[in-house]
Each structure stands twice: as structure tokens, then as C-alpha cells.
Amino acid sequence: RYYLYYSQPVELFGAVSNSPVGPWTSLVEGDKAFVPNYMIPGVITLDGQTFTDDDGKIYMFWGTWGIYPDHGCAVGLMNADMKSFQRIELIPNTIAKDYFEAPIMFKRNGIYYLLYSSGHCEDHSYRVQYVKSAVGPFGPYEYPAENPILVTNTDGSIHGPGHNGILEENGKYYIVYHRHNNPHSGGGFHRQVAVDELFFDDKGNIKNVVP
Numbered sequence: 001r002y003y004l005y006y007s008q009p010v011e012l013f014g015a016v017s018n019s020p021v022g023p024w025t026s027l028v029e030g031d032k033a034f035v036p037n038y039m040i041p042g043v044i045t046l047d048g049q050t051f052t053d054d055d056g057k058i059y060m061f062w063g064t065w066g067i068y069p070d071h072g073c074a075v076g077l078m079n080a081d082m083k084s085f086q087r088i089e090l091i092p093n094t095i096a097k098d099y100f101e102a103p104i105m106f107k108r109n110g111i112y113y114l115l116y117s118s119g120h121c122e123d124h125s126y127r128v129q130y131v132k133s134a135v136g137p138f139g140p141y142e143y144p145a146e147n148p149i150l151v152t153n154t155d156g157s158i159h160g161p162g163h164n165g166i167l168e169e170n171g172k173y174y175i176v177y178h179r180h181n182n183p184h185s186g187g188g189f190h191r192q193v194a195v196d197e198l199f200f201d202d203k204g205n206i207k208n209v210v211p
């Protein structure tokens with residue numbers, strides 16, 4: 001079974017199919033959202049991403065504009081129906097510091113990494129930060145000193161890098177993200193896709209990315 005999740009601000013919708021090319025059937029009757037806005041107080045609904053742990057449990061992270069007081073990122077343990085949750089919690093922006101949007105998790109050597117974007121997607125301040133946990137997707141999390149790990153570079157040729165995905169291949173990890181198409185970014189709406197390898201120190205912290 002293939003599950004497709006997508007955002008229509010500010011709600012999350014889902015669809016299911018027996019093929020990755022469809023046809024698709026809505027997970028909720030009447031094509032309704034399965035995560036309405038503010039289903040969790042303090043979480044504006046957008047940018048849903050799933051993470052499958054080694055035990056087969058599936059989690060979803062979501063949230064945008066998490067910079068407001070008492071806001072942040074949502075994490076939910078999904079039920080087998082792939083549209084409801086056994087448990088949902090808020091990861092506040094006091095823990096995932098500066099959290100704005102685009103959460104995504106991966107796991108390496110028993111450590112859970114939650115990456116997210118901060119700053120503003122329209123300008124040079126857009127960047128990537130992360131927290132990590134040795135326990136699980138619900139934390140507790142620590143905020144490593146290396147943050148942020150991907151930022152606008154000195155000469156501005158890499159401008160506003162953020163909203164990343166993670167690719168693992170043959171034991172190597174890559175960060176896939178977009179950056180502004182300078183000098184023609186038009187307020188951040190014109191973007192390019194970029195890929196760089198991630199490197200880690202002996203404590204499992206992500207080293208600063210050289211874009």
C-alpha cells in the first residue's frame with residue numbers, strides 16, 4: 001500500500017493506492033483533511049513528513065511558523081489506518097530552537113535526528129538546524145552547539161538554503177535542499193535544488209555543511 005501526504009495550507013490530506021502512480025483514494029471520506037489546522041495547540045499545520053523506525057512504527061512530524069510563543073513542531077505516532085494517531089505531542093520552539101517549518105527525521109547509529117528550517121524562506125536568514133535524541137522520536141532532545149548547520153555562505157552565492165530532505169545510500173548521508181536562485185530569487189519564490197554530503201563527529205553531531 002502506498003500512502004501520499006500533502007499540504008493545502010493549513011491542513012494535511014492523505015491518499016492511498018496499490019500503485020505509486022495511482023489511482024488514489026482519499027484516506028478520509030469526502031476528501032477531508034486528517035490533520036486540520038491547530039489540531040495541536042501551537043502547531044500551524046503544514047509540511048507533514050513521515051519517519052519509520054526500526055521496529056516498524058511510523059511517526060509523522062508537521063508544523064510551520066513555529067516561531068510564535070508556545071508554538072513549535074508536532075510529532076505523532078500513527079495508527080495502522082495511517083490517518084489517526086496513538087499519541088501526539090508538541091516539540092516546543094524552546095527545545096527545537098528557532099523552529100520555523102519543514103521537520104524531517106532520520107536515524108543513524110541509534111541516534112534520532114530531527115532537522116528543520118529556521119529564519120524566513122524569503123531571505124538570507126533561511127537555514128537548517130537540528131536536535132537529536134538517543135531515546136526516540138518523542139525525545140527528550142538536545143540542541144547541539146553546531147547549530148545552525150546550513151546557512152547562507154559568505155559571498156551569498158548559496159542564499160537561503162533550507163527545507164531539506166535526507167538521502168541515505170551505502171552508509172553515506174546526503175542533505176537535499178533548496179536555495180534561492182540568486183540574483184533572481186524574486187523574494188524567495190525562484191529556487192534551485194542542491195545536494196551535499198553530511199558528515200558527523202565522534203559524538204554523532206552533524207558537522208557544519210559546506211554548501
